Amino acid sequence: xxxxxxxxxxxxxxxxxxxxxxxxxxxxxxxxxxxxxxxxxxxxxxxxxxxxxxxxxxxxxxxxxxxxxxxxxxxxxxxxxxxxxxxxxxxxxxxxxxxxxxxxxxxxxxxxxxxxxxxxxxxxxxxxxxxxxxxxxxxxxxxxxxxxxxxxxxxxxxxxxxxxxxxxxxxxxxxxxxxxxxxxxxxxxxxxxxxxxxxxxxxxxxxxxxxxxxxxxxxxxxxxxxxxxxxxxxxxxxxxxxxxxxxxxxxxxxxxxxxxxxxxxxxxxxxxxxxxxxxxxxxxxxxxxxxxxxxxxxxxxxxxxxxxxxxxxxxxxxxxxxxxxxxxxxxxxxxxxxxxxxxxxxxxxxxxxxxxxxxxxxxxxxxxxxxxxxxxxxxxxxxxxxxxxxxxxxxxxxxxxxxxxxxxxxxxxxxxxxxxxxxxxxxxxxxxxxxxxxxxxxxxxxxxxxxxxxxxxxxxxxxxxxxxxxxxxxxxxxxxxxxxxxxxxxxxxxxxxxxxxxxxxxxxxxxxxxxxxxxxxxxxxxxxxxxxxxxxxxxxxxxxxxxxxxxxxxxxxxxxxxxxxxxxxxxxxxxxxxxxxxxxxxxxxxxxxxxxxxxxxxxxxxxxxxxxxxxxxxxxxxxxxxxxxxxxxxxxxxxxxxxxxxxxxxxxxxxxxxxxxxxxxxxxxxxxxxxxxxxxxxxxxxxxxxxxxxxxxxxxxxxxxxxxxxxxxxxxxxxxxxxxxxxxxxxxxxxxxxxxxxxxxxxxxxxxxxxxxxxxxxxxxxxxxxxxxxxxxxxxxxxxxxxxxxxxxxxxxxxxxx
DNA sequence: GCAAGGTC
Numbered sequence: 001x002x003x004x005x006x007x008x009x010x011x012x013x014x015x016x017x018x019x020x021x022x023x024x025x026x027x028x029x030x031x032x033x034x035x036x037x038x039x040x041x042x043x044x045x046x047x048x049x050x051x052x053x054x055x056x057x058x059x060x061x062x063x064x065x066x067x068x069x070x071x072x073x074x075x076x077x078x079x080x081x082x083x084x085x086x087x088x089x090x091x092x093x094x095x096x097x098x099x100x101x102x103x104x105x106x107x108x109x110x111x112x113x114x115x116x117x118x119x120x121x122x123x124x125x126x127x128x129x130x131x132x133x134x135x136x137x138x139x140x141x142x143x144x145x146x147x148x149x150x151x152x153x154x155x156x157x158x159x160x161x162x163x164x165x166x167x168x169x170x171x172x173x174x175x176x177x178x179x180x181x182x183x184x185x186x187x188x189x190x191x192x193x194x195x196x197x198x199x200x201x202x203x204x205x206x207x208x209x210x211x212x213x214x215x216x217x218x219x220x221x222x223x224x225x226x227x228x229x230x231x232x233x234x235x236x237x238x239x240x241x242x243x244x245x246x247x248x249x250x251x252x253x254x255x256x257x258x259x260x261x262x263x264x265x266x267x268x269x270x271x272x273x274x275x276x277x278x279x280x281x282x283x284x285x286x287x288x289x290x291x292x293x294x295x296x297x298x299x300x301x302x303x304x305x306x307x308x309x310x311x312x313x314x315x316x317x318x319x320x321x322x323x324x325x326x327x328x329x330x331x332x333x334x335x336x337x338x339x340x341x342x343x344x345x346x347x348x349x350x351x352x353x354x355x356x357x358x359x360x361x362x363x364x365x366x367x368x369x370x371x372x373x374x375x376x377x378x379x380x381x382x383x384x385x386x387x388x389x390x391x392x393x394x395x396x397x398x399x400x401x402x403x404x405x406x407x408x409x410x411x412x413x414x415x416x417x418x419x420x421x422x423x424x425x426x427x428x429x430x431x432x433x434x435x436x437x438x439x440x441x442x443x444x445x446x447x448x449x450x451x452x453x454x455x456x457x458x459x460x461x462x463x464x465x466x467x468x469x470x471x472x473x474x475x476x477x478x479x480x481x482x483x484x485x486x487x488x489x490x491x492x493x494x495x496x497x498x499x500x501x502x503x504x505x506x507x508x509x510x511x512x513x514x515x516x517x518x519x520x521x522x523x524x525x526x527x528x529x530x531x532x533x534x535x536x537x538x539x540x541x542x543x544x545x546x547x548x549x550x551x552x553x554x555x556x557x558x559x560x561x562x563x564x565x566x567x568x569x570x571x572x573x574x575x576x577x578x579x580x581x582x583x584x585x586x587x588x589x590x591x592x593x594x595x596x597x598x599x600x601x602x603x604x605x606x607x608x609x610x611x612x613x614x615x616x617x618x619x620x621x622x623x624x625x626x627x628x629x630x631x632x633x634x635x636x637x638x639x640x641x642x643x644x645x646x647x648x649x650x651x652x653x654x655x656x657x658x659x660x661x662x663x664x665x666x667x668x669x670x671x672x673x674x675x676x677x678x679x680x681x682x683x684x685x686x687x688x689x690x691x692x693x694x695x696x697x698x699x700x701x702x703x704x705x706x707x708x709x710x711x712x713x714x715x716x717x718x719x720x721x722x723x724x725x726x727x728x729x730x731x732x733x734x735x736x737x738x739x740x741x742x743x744x745x746x747x748x749x750x751x752x753x754x755x756x757x758x759x760x761x762x763x764x765x766x767x768x769x770x771x772x773x774x775x776x777x778x779x780x781x782x783x784x785x786x787x788x789x790x791x792x793x794x795x796x797x798x799x800x801x802x
Numbered sequence: 803g804c805a806a807g808g809t810c
Contacts, residue, residue: 110810191806336809
């Protein structure tokens with residue numbers, strides 16, 4: 001019997017489970033190649049990609065493994081990207097499709113070798129068992145091998161259905177083989193077809209649309225792309241940017257007060273914290289200043305903090321970003337290296353569970369023997385090194401417990417447990433990034449077995465004149481539990497070491513010694529970073545655990561998004577300017593720096609759409625709106641479920657996609673030159689303004705027509721936050737030239753002057769409910785041209801849609 | 803050259 005597995009690690013596991021000779025029942029995700037090298041270091045190259053074993057019933061099994069997909073859809077009209085739509089792609093071996101590029105060359109070689117071997121073995125096979133992951137993709141992987149490599153054997157093959165890799169379940173599945181799940185296969189093949197038909201054709205259409213423009217201007221080839229996952233992901237970034245641009249900063253006020261007792265200062269906040277009117281806040285201050293307050297309530301609340309759950313890939317990517325600022329794709333690439341070095345289990349997992357079959361005790365013991373000296377010198381530990389427990393310390397603490405039971409999350413995975421360390425010793429020197437990530441995985445694994453921590457929050461209420469309520473709050477850890485194991489990575493912000501409130505008693509009288517008004521503003525949502533964008537994709541269920549980070553990287557590669565990092569000087573100008581220093585001369589209201597966390601540039605920094613990214617989405621919204629919303633995925637999933645349940649056929653579903661794309665491409669072609677111009681314009685804008693002007697960068701619009709020596713630049717009014725044009729000689733030569741500017745969109749200099757009044761003519765562009773606009777106009781509101789012709793007076797009327 | 807999906 002020929003057994004087809006999806007990947008080496010599973011093939012090895014199945015071989016162990018089925019083999020009567022193997023007594024080793026421990027579940028291991030160690031890569032097969034690694035095992036083979038361990039056993040026969042002299043001839044790893046000549047080793048075959050299959051294993052022959054005798055099963056318990058005397059049956060011979062030849063266990064083969066794939067490397068994920070061995071076949072991929074390909075344009076049947078091959079190569080000519082001007083020809084589209086392509087509506088009937090065919091399956092071709094990936095060793096042919098992937099042969100270019102040195103990184104994948106080795107993989108191509110391996111795939112080619114596997115295909116040749118399976119083809120040879122299948123000639124004399126008594127039967128075929130499809131033992132790939134029991135999900136849509138797994139079914140397609142096995143289907144293609146059985147159909148194309150084994151010569152049309154899918155329909156006569158048997159399906160082994162298992163969802164965990166325990167001996168028991170594997171043996172059970174081989175004793176109860178099922179017929180192939182054709183409907184699952186149909187759904188999977190349809191998914192490939194739909195993604196190909198939409199992705200390839202629209203990407204070609206987009207790329208083609210700018211070819212004429214770029215060849216006219218003798219610009220080089222530029223690849224554009226869009227797809228079912230790329231589109232919505234890019235749209236998330238654009239939607240967020242629009243929210244930020246359209247945000248209205250509404251002021252509100254906080255009152256902070258210090259009370260004195262036994263020479264100790266108690267810092268408090270007025271409650272409710274948010275005060276919507278300044279006069280109300282000032283009344284509070286006037287009423288409470290220098291008054292006595294009484295402790296009316298002391299509330300101590302203990303909360304348990306559960307141990308962290310073991311890592312799924314997404315969790316690991318999130319944590320590595322938080323701690324080390326590793327991007328998700330970088331984290332995946334390091335995790336893969338650790339996996340190939342047999343140091344951690346399979347990383348492409350969505351599971352947050354650790355089955356007991358991995359043998360907790362064995363792993364904890366093995367990890368305890370790992371040398372962690374190098375880890376202790378790790379710079380990521382900073383100066384916390386002294387308080388950090390070694391692996392062996394943690395290990396003996398855990399093993400002294402009666403039961404070993406990890407705290408698990410609710411996510412599962414059809415084929416793998418959560419990520420855990422294997423306890424193997426590294427066979428080479430690890431790079432810094434590998435050491436960091438491995439240490440994180442090890443400490444997370446340990447921590448998940450730890451005891452619950454306990455925190456205690458004390459909240460003291462102080463009331464002035466029986467009416468005004470102030471609260472002081474502090475939180476501290478009273479029992480560390482698992483935090484001890486996760487110490488270098490536990491976020492201690494928000495906790496104090498010693499509380500300064502517990503000496504207070506009910507009815508204590510305190511004197512107010514300081515009270516101050518803080519003006520704050522409602523904040524727009526923060527920009528996404530690579531970690532939060534990935535989480536958004538997880539939440540919206542687009543992409544897969546293994547591909548999400550790659551798709552974010554693609555958006556960077558296409559220059560659809562960029563990373564905005566405000567400079568330090570901009571931060572101080574922009575954010576500190578919001579600090580309220582308004583205090584009437586006679587009042588003791590203090591000038592106060594506002595909370596750094598709330599206004600730090602960190603929140604502002606993040607992913608922004610580029611001009612070209614915005615242009616792509618706005619064109620797509622006009623012609624193929626589905627591709628930039630998650631509705632295509634939703635709709636497709638619903639239809640594929642119908643295929644899976646047999647209520648519709650693959651042919652119907654794929655035909656529908658074909659018809660939709662035919663229509664879309666027709667409409668696209670009719671408007672091709674318009675689209676091409678629009679995107680080319682955005683490309684141009686990207687080139688000339690990189691880095692793009694932002695509200696914090698200095699944008700010069702032209703020479704000041706009033707003093708003739710200064711420049712008019714875009715400024716932001718401190719109080720109203722509105723942007724306007726002002727002269728650079730404002731402070732030095734008291735030139736008061738100003739003019740109002742549109743509050744939304746991007747403003748650029750055109751270099752032109754108004755013929756009538758010689759004020760600068762500027763360009764403003766942006767996006768209004770998905771429609772791009774751009775217009776040029778003289779910024780002088782008193783310009784004789786505007787005053788004489790009322791129809792240009794309204795900027796919206798003079799804007800031209802492009 | 804292009805999608806999204808799987809993998810060493």
